[in-house]
Structures are given as C-alpha cells and as structure tokens.
Amino acid sequence: MVIITAGMIGVGKTTLTGKIAEHLGTTAYFEPVGDNPVLPLYYSNPKQYGFLLQIYFLNKRFAMIKQALSDDNNVLDRSIYEDALFTRENNSEGNITDTELAVYLKLLDNMMNELEELPKKGPDLLVYADSDFDTIQYRIKKRGRDYEQFDDNPGLKNYYYKMWSAYKQWYEDYDVSPKIKIDLQKYDLSDQKNVDIVLQQIDDALLKIR
Numbered sequence: 001m002v003i004i005t006a007g008m009i010g011v012g013k014t015t016l017t018g019k020i021a022e023h024l025g026t027t028a029y030f031e032p033v034g035d036n037p038v039l040p041l042y043y044s045n046p047k048q049y050g051f052l053l054q055i056y057f058l059n060k061r062f063a064m065i066k067q068a069l070s071d072d073n074n075v076l077d078r079s080i081y082e083d084a085l086f087t088r089e090n091n092s093e094g095n096i097t098d099t100e101l102a103v104y105l106k107l108l109d110n111m112m113n114e115l116e117e118l119p120k121k122g123p124d125l126l127v128y129a130d131s132d133f134d135t136i137q138y139r140i141k142k143r144g145r146d147y148e149q150f151d152d153n154p155g156l157k158n159y160y161y162k163m164w165s166a167y168k169q170w171y172e173d174y175d176v177s178p179k180i181k182i183d184l185q186k187y188d189l190s191d192q193k194n195v196d197i198v199l200q201q202i203d204d205a206l207l208k209i210r
Contacts, residue, residue: 001206002068002120004079007129008164009148010140012184016129017077019189023199027074029064043147050095054087054104062111069120079123084108085170089163123177124209127202131185133164180205
C-alpha cells in the first residue's frame, strides 16, 4: 500500500505520517523542510523566491512519489498531488508571474504523464489532516520556526488563512485515490488514546480498499 498524507502547515501532518508508518511497519518519506535552503529565503522575500521554491519542492516531490510508487509500501508526508495548490496561491498573491505559473504547470503535466508509465500509477489512500485555523496558528507558534512566525507579519498570517481555506476545496476536488479526513483538532496526537483512535480510522479505510 502507498499512503499519502496531506494538510495545512502546522496541522500535525508530519507527526501523523510517522505514526502511520510505525503502525503499519512501512517506510515514511518526509517532506524536505529542515534541509531546504530555499524556504527561509522565500519567507524573507516571497516575490523573489516564490518560483524557485515551487520548482525546488516539485523536483523533490516528483522524486519521492516515483520512489514511493516503485517501492509500493510506504507513507508520504505531502505529495506532488497538492503541489500546484501552493503554486497557484503564490500566483494569486503576486509572488509568481503568470508566465512562471505556465512554465510550472507544463513541467508538472510532463511529470504526471511520466508517472502514468509506472506499473503502479497512484497512491492507494489519501489521509487528509484537518483542524480549525486557531489550532493551526497555535501549532505554528509552538514549533517555533523563526521564519514561519506571523505575530509581526499580518501578510503571512493572511497567507496561512488563504492556504487553510484553499485546502478544504482541494480535498473536496481530490480524486486520484480513495480518501479519508482525520480531525487533528479533536484527536490531538500528543495523547496516545487519540493516536489509537486515528490509526483505527485509517485501518478501517484500508480494509474497505483491500
């Protein structure tokens, strides 16, 4: 089985990915954030580094999904299927030009066509992590990455809110595989009882697929 996790920054998606992989005895592929040299540059100057950041992530996510679909027994922390969501939002914010967006979308289309050539053409299950926006803000502050903080940056807070809103529509439109929504506001994964509940929800979804 190939499982992909998706969700807004700060929702707890990376923790969820690790819990799923440990539970199923599979490999976890984590989103390249800590070793991403472009991300801090983007937060300091989105208009200069927006396109570079999206190309960086697209390249990483393409390599990850190809490896995941080839290995066929893993969990991915965010995937290529939600990458365009960020690029389109950066375009609407004026961080990426229409020409850059067109170049990106053509590259993405070529990559998706290449995935169609693989024996396994898509994931088996999407696990979407959800919560309210207040919880998102709290968890971003709690994890303390300097470049993500928004108390003195209303523009960044507004960007987070737009992404949080856009994700809801993205989940509704997603049709690459079966999907399940996990409420990580209700089921905070710092409590093992909640971890057990969430993993059971995922097990139940996998049983239906199998």
